[in-house]
Each structure stands twice: as C-alpha cells, then as structure tokens.
Amino acid sequence: MTTTSVWTGRTGASKRSLRRSLTGWGFVAPATLIVLGLSVFPALWAFYLSRRNWDGISPSTPAAWSNYERLLDDPQLRSAVSHTLVFTAIFVPASIIIGMLLATALNRRLRLVAFYRTAIFVPFVASAAATGILANYVFSPQFGIANAALRVLGLPEQQFLESDSQALLTLCVISLWGEIGFTVVIYLAALQDIPESLVEAAIVDGASTWRVFWHIKLPQLAPVTVFATVWQTITALQLFDLVFTTTKGGPLGATQTVVYYVYYQAFQLTHYGYASAVAYILFGFTLLITVGVIAYSRRVKMEAF
Amino acid sequence: MALPTIDADVADVPTDGAGGGRVVTSQVRRKLRLPFSPWHLLLMPTALLFLLPLAQMILASFMVDADLNRYPPRFFPTDLTLNGYHQLFQQSSMGQWLLNSTIVSMVAVVSHLFLCSLAGYGFARLKFLGRTTGFFLLVSTIMIPIQLLMIPTFVMFAKVGLIDTLGAAIVPWLASAFGVFLMRQFFLSLPVELEDAARIDGCSTFGVFWRIVLPLARPALATLTVFTLLGSWNDLVWPLIAISNENNYTVQLGLANFQGARRTDWSLLMAGNVVATLPLLVAFLLAQRHFVATMSFSGLKS
Numbered sequence: 001m002t003t004t005s006v007w008t009g010r011t012g013a014s015k016r017s018l019r020r021s022l023t024g025w026g027f028v029a030p031a032t033l034i035v036l037g038l039s040v041f042p043a044l045w046a047f048y049l050s051r052r053n054w055d056g057i058s059p060s061t062p063a064a065w066s067n068y069e070r071l072l073d074d075p076q077l078r079s080a081v082s083h084t085l086v087f088t089a090i091f092v093p094a095s096i097i098i099g100m101l102l103a104t105a106l107n108r109r110l111r112l113v114a115f116y117r118t119a120i121f122v123p124f125v126a127s128a129a130a131t132g133i134l135a136n137y138v139f140s141p142q143f144g145i146a147n148a149a150l151r152v153l154g155l156p157e158q159q160f161l162e163s164d165s166q167a168l169l170t171l172c173v174i175s176l177w178g179e180i181g182f183t184v185v186i187y188l189a190a191l192q193d194i195p196e197s198l199v200e201a202a203i204v205d206g207a208s209t210w211r212v213f214w215h216i217k218l219p220q221l222a223p224v225t226v227f228a229t230v231w232q233t234i235t236a237l238q239l240f241d242l243v244f245t246t247t248k249g250g251p252l253g254a255t256q257t258v259v260y261y262v263y264y265q266a267f268q269l270t271h272y273g274y275a276s277a278v279a280y281i282l283f284g285f286t287l288l289i290t291v292g293v294i295a296y297s298r299r300v301k302m303e304a305f
Numbered sequence: 306m307a308l309p310t311i312d313a314d315v316a317d318v319p320t321d322g323a324g325g326g327r328v329v330t331s332q333v334r335r336k337l338r339l340p341f342s343p344w345h346l347l348l349m350p351t352a353l354l355f356l357l358p359l360a361q362m363i364l365a366s367f368m369v370d371a372d373l374n375r376y377p378p379r380f381f382p383t384d385l386t387l388n389g390y391h392q393l394f395q396q397s398s399m400g401q402w403l404l405n406s407t408i409v410s411m412v413a414v415v416s417h418l419f420l421c422s423l424a425g426y427g428f429a430r431l432k433f434l435g436r437t438t439g440f441f442l443l444v445s446t447i448m449i450p451i452q453l454l455m456i457p458t459f460v461m462f463a464k465v466g467l468i469d470t471l472g473a474a475i476v477p478w479l480a481s482a483f484g485v486f487l488m489r490q491f492f493l494s495l496p497v498e499l500e501d502a503a504r505i506d507g508c509s510t511f512g513v514f515w516r517i518v519l520p521l522a523r524p525a526l527a528t529l530t531v532f533t534l535l536g537s538w539n540d541l542v543w544p545l546i547a548i549s550n551e552n553n554y555t556v557q558l559g560l561a562n563f564q565g566a567r568r569t570d571w572s573l574l575m576a577g578n579v580v581a582t583l584p585l586l587v588a589f590l591l592a593q594r595h596f597v598a599t600m601s602f603s604g605l606k607s
Contacts, residue, residue: 017434023510024433031424031480032443038477039446042457049456056460102351105344112345118593119352122359125589127539129557130578133564137365137571138358143378145361151377177355238450241541245561259452266456267546279453287448 050276060273067277077278079253080261083168087257088236090172095232096225098176099183104213106184107191117188124181132245135174136161164254167247171255175242179235183228190224191217226297230290237286258282362582366390366575373571389572390580396573399580401552402559405471406538407584409555413478413537414530420480421529422522425488426514430500440489446482455546462547473547474555478537484529491525492518531592538585556581 050067054060071077106117123131138144139160147157160170194217202212240259243249249256249264256264258278266275339346361380365373366389368382393399427433428440458477459468467473495518503517504510519526544558554562560577567573 020431021433021435024427024431024436027427027431027510027514028424028436028439028485031420031485032439034420034480035443035446035482035485038458039449039454039482040442042454042461043449045457045461046453101347105348108342108344110342110344110348112348116348116352118590119355121593122586122589123355125535125585126359126582127541127557127585129539129541129561130582133560133574133578134358134362136564137575138361140569142376143373143569143571145357145378145380148377148380177358234450238452240452244541244545245564262452263455263542263546267459272456272460276453276456279450279456283450283453286450290448 046276047280049272050280052273054272055270056272057270063273067274068281070274071278071281076253076256077258077261080256080258083254083256084237084239084258087168087172087175087239088233090169091175091236092229092232094172094176095180095183096228099180099228100187100221100225102180102184103187103191104217106188117184120184121181123178126178128178128241129245131174131178132242135170135242135246139170139174161247162251164250164252167251167255171239171242171246174246175236175239178242179232183232186224186228187221190221194220222297226293230293233289233293234286237282237289362575362578365571366579368572370572386572389576392570393573393576393580397559397563397577398551398554399556399559399577402554402556403580405474405553406556408471409474409478410534410537412475414533416479417481417484417529417533418526421484422488422519422526423514424480424485425490426492426518428485429489429492430497431510443482444486447486451542455543459546468547469550469553470548471553474540474544474553477543478533478540481533484533487529487532488522488525491522495521527592531588534588535585 049060051063051065052060053063053067102120106113106120110116126134139146141147141157141159141162144160146160150157159166161167198216198220199212202216207215238259239257240263243255243257243260244263247255249260259282262275262279262282265271265278364380364382367385367387368379369384369386369388372379372382372384424443428436428443462468462473462476467476499517499521500513503513508516539557540555541557541561544555545561548554548558551559560581563577564574
C-alpha cells in the first residue's frame with residue numbers, strides 16, 4: 001500500500017523517511033496512545049463484556065446475545081428511554097431557539113450588552129453538582145424562591161422536583177439555565193461572521209429587521225444549527241450529573257434516564273454485562289442520530305463538519 | 306450618543322456606517338418608541354433570571370438559620386454570618402477536596418497543554434507514515450461516550466491499583482482528542498514560512514515547535530486551558546465511580562455526597578457551592594475575552 005513507495009526508494013531516501021516517521025510519531029504518540037488506550041481499547045472491551053455475565057468478582061460466564069435480548073423487554077429501561085426522549089425533545093429545540101434568539105439580541109450595540117453576555121454565560125461555568133444542589137434549594141417547595149415568586153404573582157405553588165409529573169420538566173429548565181450559554185456563544189460567533197455588507201445591502205434594499213433575519217441571517221446560521229443540534233442532542237441523551245445531584249431518578253422513577261440506569265445497573269447492582277449492553281445500544285442510537293443529522297445537512301447542502 | 310431614541314432598526318446597523326440604514330421606519334414602531342431599545346425588554350429579565358439563582362446561592366451561604374428556615378423564605382438576609390463556611394470546613398474535608406481538585410486540574414492543564422499541542426503540531430505539520438489514519442482514528446474517538454467506557458475503565462484502573470486514588474481522577478485528563486484537534490486546527494492556520502526560516506537556520510523539529518510555534522499559539526492554548534479547567538474541575542461522574550475514599554474526593558464529588566448527608570442545611574450547602582464554583586468563576590471572568598472569542602474557531606471552523 002502506501003508503504004511500497006517508501007521502501008522501494010533508494011536507501012538514503014528510505015532512511016530519511018523512516019527518520020521522519022519516527023520524529024512524527026514521537027510528537028503524536030504520547031497523546032494518541034493515552035486517548036486510544038482510554039477510549040478504543042475500553043470500548044472494545046465493553047463490547048466483549050456486553051456478551052458476558054459478570055459481577056466484577058466471580059469469573060464471568062458467556063452470555064452470547066442474551067443481555068441484548070433482555071433489554072428489549074425491560075420495563076424499567078423502557079421508561080428510562082421514554083424519559084430521556086421526552087427530555088431531549090424539549091431540551092434540544094428549546095436550547096436552539098432560545099440560544100438563537102438571545103444571540104441575535106446580544107449581537108446588537110446596546111448599552112449593558114457586556115453585562116447581559118456575562119450574566120447569560122456564567123451559569124455554564126457552574127458544575128452540574130453545584131447546579132443540582134442550587135436547584136434543590138431554588139425549587140424546594142417550602143423554602144425555594146421559585147414558589148415564593150409564584151406566590152407573589154398569585155399563582156398556585158408547585159412541587160417541582162418532588163412531583164413525578166413535574167420533575168422531568170423542572171430538570172429541563174435547570175439544564176437550559178446551565179447550558180444555554182454554550183448555544184448563545186456559538187450562535188454569537190456565527191452571527192459575527194456574517195459579512196456586514198450582506199446585511200447592509202438588504203437594509204438598503206428596504207428589508208425589515210425581521211426579513212433580514214429570516215432571509216439573510218438564518219440561512220447563514222444553518223451550519224451552526226446543525227452543529228448545535230448534534231451537540232445538544234448528545235448532551236441531552238447523556239443526562240446524568242444533574243439527575244444524580246437532584247432527584248436520583250425519583251420521585252417514583254420519573255427522572256430515571258438511560259445513563260442513570262446504566263450507572264445503576266453497573267455500579268449498584270454490578271450487572272456489568274447488562275449495563276454494557278445498554279450502554280452500547282445508547283451509543284449506537286446516538287451515532288445513528290449524529291450521522292443522520294449530518295447526512296441530512298449534507299443533502300440540503302449546508303455543511304457543518 | 307443617540308441612545309434615548311434608538312430603535313431596533315438603527316441598532317441593527319453598525320453605528321459607524323449607519324447613514325442610509327433607516328429607510329424603513331414602520332408606523333407601529335414610531336408609536337411604540339421607547340426610551341431604550343426594545344431588546345432590553347428581552348435581555349434584562351433574562352439576565353436577571355440567570356443571575357437570580359446565583360445571587361440566592363451567595364446570599365444564602367451567609368444567612369443565619371432563622372432567615373433560612375422562615376416561611377415564606379427570605380431573599381435578603383437580615384443578618385450576615387460566616388457560620389455556614391465555618392461549619393462546612395469543620396464538618397467536611399472541604400479543604401482537602403479543594404486541594405485534590407486543584408491538583409487534578411493543574412496536572413490536567415499542564416499535561417493537556419504539552420501533549421495536545423505536541424500531537425497537534427505533529428498532525429498539522431510533520432509528514433509521517435500513518436498520519437492520516439492516526440488522526441482519523443483519534444478524532445473519531447470523540448464520538449465514544451463516557452458511559453460506554455466507564456465499566457472497562459473502572460476494571461482496568463482497579464487492576465493497576467488506581468481505583469480509590471487521586472490518580473484515577475487524573476489519568477483520563479492527561480490528554481484528549483478534542484485538545485489535539487483544537488491545536489491542530491490552530492497550527493494549520495499559522496503561516497509556514499516562519500518555521501521554514503527557523504529550520505534553514507538549523508533549528509531541530511522540536512526546537513521549531515518549542516521556540517517558534519508554541520509562543521505563537523497563545524490564544525489556542527488559552528482556550529484549551531479554559532476547556533480543560535472546566536472539564537476537569539466540574540467532572541462528577543468519573544470521580545463518583547472511581548473514588549470512594551473520602552480523603553481522595555474531588556470538590557464536586559465531595560459536594561454531591563455531602564449533600565446526601567445534609568439534605569436541608571442550606572447555609573452549609575450553599576457555602577459549599579460557592580467554594581466549589583468560585584475558582585472557576587474568577588478564572589472565567591478574568592479570561593472571558595479569550596473564551597468567547599476563541600470558542601468560535603475551536604468548534605466550528607473545522
């Protein structure tokens with residue numbers, strides 16, 4: 001293959017290219033080995049594990065595809081999947097729309113714009129643990145300011161994270177609070193990349209602000225939107241930290257997500273094989289969505305990757 | 306400035322070239338003219354909504370119990386106390402956890418900066434056998450999610466005795482595919498002439514990298530620092546799995562577990578939150594300019 005051209009050359013040339021290869025690998029090997037050793041290798045191992053039954057202590061036994069068969073009719077997994085999908089279906093569009101809206105607003109020369117930018121981005125810096133603990137306080141039915149605000153507005157108080165019908169939606173709001181800064185920043189960067197001449201020309205031609213946004217800016221934002229959709233979908237499908245620090249999957253399993261279920265199966269029940277199988281299916285699903293979105297965006301000719 | 310009469314159409318046009326911009330001024334807008342841009346009506350409430358929980362976190366951490374346990378709750382304290390902080394450091398190993406997280410993040414940043422820029426430079430500039438394959442393989446690992454890796458990595462680390470040590474939290478942060486990718490993209494954008502000149506002057510490949518290229522890479526290195534700091538300091542799921550010895554907890558893990566024991570000790574918990582968030586908050590506010598500016602080229606202009 002590519003090696004033939006290297007090895008059939010004159011000895012001097014081949015020595016030189018060997019030296020070049022050694023130098024090149026000297027540069028890239030440390031990082032490459034660490035990354036591959038901690039990703040490709042464990043990923044293959046996880047596949048092996050998914051076809052065994054193992055509790056981490058006693059010798060593992062072969063399970064063939066039984067772990068995968070089992071997850072097809074596991075009611076707990078099914079409800080975890082539906083919670084994850086509901087969360088994703090709300091979180092992703094909301095973060096795209098709100099992010100785009102706020103970025104458009106922040107892209108103006110306004111007084112206080114630096115303050116607004118900082119305010120909206122700051123929650124992104126807070127960890128999921130801190131965010132979760134803070135959310136427990138803010139949404140505490142008795143002591144939280146969320147209910148205090150509702151009382152001031154004359155609205156009925158809510159149970160939020162302690163109600164099985166509201167917990168997932170509350171988690172969505174908390175996630176948006178913490179993650180919207182990311183979408184805003186990438187949209188802001190994309191808006192600033194739109195050539196000003198394009199916008200000015202449209203305005204000179206008499207286009208309204210709204211039409212400028214719809215016909216000029218929005219098409220230019222398409223690649224970022226593809227990127228943001230993929231990124232936020234992956235984030236949403238992998239929701240874990242916030243669940244762990246707020247509801248721990250409750251109340252009554254209402255916020256049990258797929259990744260939380262993987263964690264529960266693996267590290268509380270030590271069902272390593274089954275947990276690996278579930279993780280693999282989630283991985284496949286994520287991959288499918290990612291590839292699907294990218295393929296779709298290629299077909300309608302807006303390249304993001 | 307003409308700020309009092311500014312409206313959406315004017316604000317849309319860069320002020321320096323605003324001349325012919327205001328062709329359209331609809332009737333509606335003339336009637337609704339506000340003393341400020343209508344965008345403030347969206348941005349001000351949003352900004353307050355984003356800051357309010359953080360303000361409450363800070364205020365509550367200084368509150369006395371009487372204020373915290375009132376119904377309805379108070380937003381502004383009647384009295385300030387450091388009791389929450391005092392008890393936090395007394396009843397938990399918060400000092401140790403802060404130290405642990407500092408170690409993890411420092412090692413992560415230093416190792417990331419060195420290894421990722423080294424590899425990024427190799428993939429961007431050096432020609433060697435297997436370069437394309439290697440880079441493709443490396444970047445495709447970004448797709449593999451943590452939950453797929455956590456079980457085998459746990460078993461692997463247990464075999465080499467890393468589990469329950471601080472090392473378990475450090476090793477996954479030594480380098481990342483994202484970091485290599487980021488640095489490679491940056492190096493590709495640099496003009497190659499400078500390096501050629503240095504090489505003609507007899508500089509070794511590593512010398513070129515270390516003395517010529519790296520000093521030029523400061524913006525990319527700043528971005529990488531911020532991302533690594535954010536990721537390593539805020540990581541929860543991996544320390545949660547890998548570390549159960551309380552002395553080796555990271556701040557986030559300590560905080561999460563401390564909460565379990567003290568469900569409604571709000572002043573303590575909020576004090577913990579402030580302590581865990583403050584270092585990054587300060588770092589972010591200091592590096593904000595870098596952060597927002599370079600985020601664009603990192604992810605998008607690939």
